[in-house]
Amino acid sequence: SRLIGKNGLYEPLIEFAGGVFATCAGMVLIADRVDDPRVRTLGLIPMHVARNAFGRQINSRETLLNIAGLTDPFRAVFIRAPAATEVGSGVEVLARIPEGIVVVRHGRHMAFAFHPELGGDLRLHRTFLEGLGI
Template identity: 90%
Template sequence: MGVKIGVLALQGDVAEHITAFREALADRPGSTVVPVRHAADLGDLDALAIPGGESSTISRLIGKNGLYEPLAGFEGGIFATCAGMVLVADRVDDPRVRTLGLIPMHVARNAFGRQVDSRETSLNIAGLADPFRAVFIRAPVATEIGSGVEVLARIPEGIVVVRHGRHMAFAFHPELGGDLRLHRTFLEGLGI
């Protein structure tokens, strides 16, 4: 049976997410990955990726496209990266960002500082046998988590991978670099 994954396509690294999920689903006939720009696009999805980009811009575009309530009520799993991690939180350190409140955590935007402070690191993530090459680009971190949130990885700056029910959030960009282990872990967690 095919799986249908959406990628919120308002701003950010949309094409990279589409490519990564298509590759992760290559062995599942009939599966598709589609861009999501409107509430109607969410109807038959099994999961949704919320990509990195500029969280305040994505927040504004979510509002402009009438997507806050449909996204907050989405019943599938959410794979949130970088700015996506900011958006799925219930609290953020920037009043310009309206969050979706899907994961009980407080997130600090741009926890690493400016663009020049971005970096790659070998990260140990619970559930993965070998370290994951994580690309942090003006990344956020979770500074506090609420009930039911499982921390899968942390670094000195804060928490960088969490799982909450059907949702996973990453402070970095797992769609970059060709390592699909986290995409597969996410899909397995959905029973897909």
């Protein structure tokens, strides 16, 4: 969030007409509330996010995750991951695990507590783009 502010990117990101595909720390930034007062969020998805909800680096892990809309589980790589603890009106929860909510969609935006770009499975990227009509 410091670099976003330093580079004057808050307004351009908030006003961007396309969607945001937010992964890991991006889930923290796209939220409207976070458990760390040092973080200034973009406020694009009404949800509360806990940073490092999984604990320290040693608690990072991979798991097969059932995600609404996908027929087969997705291999999710969680690295010092956040998790949403609550979501607001209009936020669609697509996956949750004991640590919290890990996949959400809100309008043109999607947020993931893990790194869907690792592993070569493009289903979530396709889901995001299809939601934008691309």
